[in-house]
Amino acid sequence: MDLQPYYLPAAIAGHILAAVIWVGGMFFAYTALRPAAAKLLEAPQRLKLWRKSLASFFFWVWICIIALPATGYWIIFAHYGGMARVHWHVHVMQVIGIIMILIFLHVFFVPYMRLRKTVKQENFQVASEHLAQIRKSVGINLFLGIIVLIVAGGLRYSPM
Numbered sequence: 351m352d353l354q355p356y357y358l359p360a361a362i363a364g365h366i367l368a369a370v371i372w373v374g375g376m377f378f379a380y381t382a383l384r385p386a387a388a389k390l391l392e393a394p395q396r397l398k399l400w401r402k403s404l405a406s407f408f409f410w411v412w413i414c415i416i417a418l419p420a421t422g423y424w425i426i427f428a429h430y431g432g433m434a435r436v437h438w439h440v441h442v443m444q445v446i447g448i449i450m451i452l453i454f455l456h457v458f459f460v461p462y463m464r465l466r467k468t469v470k471q472e473n474f475q476v477a478s479e480h481l482a483q484i485r486k487s488v489g490i491n492l493f494l495g496i497i498v499l500i501v502a503g504g505l506r507y508s509p510m
């Protein structure tokens with residue numbers, strides 16, 4: 351059986367799944383979990399909840415940040431035949447995608463690692479500061495993710 355005709359649909363499906371999991375997860379965290387946790391939980395419980403839930407979510411984000419460029423660049427080089435041949439929306443997606451990945455790497459290795467450490471030490475005052483830093487960066491990434499989805503999903507069909 352010749353599987354070659356299925357490579358492109360599989361790459362696009364993997365790419366879109368990764369985008370939906372990453373941006374959808376941030377949307378849920380930002381718009382639903384954050385206000386509920388802030389309203390219902392005291393600092394120690396709230397910070398432990400974030401520490402645990404971010405650990406699970408970030409596992410999936412790692413898979414997404416590997417899958418998005420892997421499938422994206424495969425589509426560019428194997429299907430379109432190189433960067434010079436793609437529509438401008440792909441260039442915008444690539445630049446914003448790389449910025450999003452760098453922001454995630456910063457969040458993971460700096461404030462999230464510090465949040466883990468300070469929650470473990472039960473230093474909740476300092477842990478709150480690291481959580482606030484994560485919230486700001488995730489807010490920026492959510493905004494960028496929505497822009498990319500508009501650019502990738504909608505502007506692809508624009509006459510420009």
Ligand code: HEM
Nearest residue numbers: 369418419422423425426440443444447448495498502503
């Ligand atoms: C290094 C980063 C990325 C590269 C190189 C890349 C590349 C690509 C390419 C080549 C396509 C196919 C476009 C077409 O056939 O017209 C695509 C589609 C798409 N990308 Fe990306 N992408 C990247 C990051 C992202 C990110 C971060 C998101 C969202 C969070 C995203 C969301 C999408 C969506 C929703 C589509 C489907 C558009 C469609 O075919 O209708 N991409 N991407």
